[in-house]
Amino acid sequence: xxxxxxxxxxxxxxxxxxxxxxxxxxxxxxxxxxxxxxxxxxxxxxxxxxxxxxxxxxxxxxxxxxxxxxxxxxxxxxxxxxxxxxxxxxxxxxxxxxxxxxxxxxxxxxxxxxxxxxxxxxxxxxxxxxxxxxxxxxxxxxxxxxxxxxxxxxxxxxxxxxxxxxxxxxxxxxxxxxxxxxxxxxxxxxxxxxxxxxxxxxxxxxxxxxxxxxxxxxxxxxxxxxxxxxxxxxxxx
Numbered sequence: 001x002x003x004x005x006x007x008x009x010x011x012x013x014x015x016x017x018x019x020x021x022x023x024x025x026x027x028x029x030x031x032x033x034x035x036x037x038x039x040x041x042x043x044x045x046x047x048x049x050x051x052x053x054x055x056x057x058x059x060x061x062x063x064x065x066x067x068x069x070x071x072x073x074x075x076x077x078x079x080x081x082x083x084x085x086x087x088x089x090x091x092x093x094x095x096x097x098x099x100x101x102x103x104x105x106x107x108x109x110x111x112x113x114x115x116x117x118x119x120x121x122x123x124x125x126x127x128x129x130x131x132x133x134x135x136x137x138x139x140x141x142x143x144x145x146x147x148x149x150x151x152x153x154x155x156x157x158x159x160x161x162x163x164x165x166x167x168x169x170x171x172x173x174x175x176x177x178x179x180x181x182x183x184x185x186x187x188x189x190x191x192x193x194x195x196x197x198x199x200x201x202x203x204x205x206x207x208x209x210x211x212x213x214x215x216x217x218x219x220x221x222x223x224x225x226x227x228x229x230x231x232x233x234x235x236x237x
Contacts, residue, residue, distance in 0.1 A: 006034055009121070014122070016123065020075065037097070040056065042069075045084075058100055085123040091116075
């Protein structure tokens with residue numbers, strides 16, 4: 001609360017919950033400490049950035065008046081959340097029965113013998129939604145959030161297994177069908193090649209047996225001729 005002057009102002013600084021691209025508002029209360037009518041006017045160093053309702057008015061004796069200040073949506077945050085904007089609230093004693101329509105800018109001009117009370121308010125930007133602290137894990141087990149996550153993951157696995165079990169058998173791809181269609185042809189070709197190899201093997205065996213048989217007869221004939229020749233020579237001698 002401000003001290004001195006015609007009005008008490010609560011609070012003495014304007015705190016705006018700041019969030020990019022969103023409007024934010026704060027309010028202040030003006031309390032008339034006198035038994036007279038008090039007119040007031042609110043000014044700011046950045047009028048395009050703020051909207052004040054009401055920016056002028058009259059506070060009845062011992063009464064209060066609420067003023068709302070709205071900060072327009074901002075594209076950038078102030079450096080280090082430090083805002084240099086200021087507000088100035090001026091107040092003067094007015095005639096009894098005066099209304100807001102009767103207020104003029106000349107009423108707040110400083111003149112000899114006239115008291116114009118002024119109070120400056122600074123702007124404070126605070127984060128709109130500070131991050132909530134993460135609960136620490138207990139010594140006996142994991143945190144409730146982690147347990148919930150694990151239970152959810154287990155449920156998803158169970159549902160996935162059931163879904164897969166109920167799924168109809170998938171159609172074979174064209175590539176698998178093509179391979180299956182080639183299997184009988186390859187099988188027949190392999191059988192034919194096997195039969196051909198067997199025939200060639202039998203032919204080789206026959207030829208080998210015939211060769212060995214002719215060799216044996218020739219050898220016997222040669223041995224017989226040689227024996228006859230040796231007997232002839234013995235007889236001659």
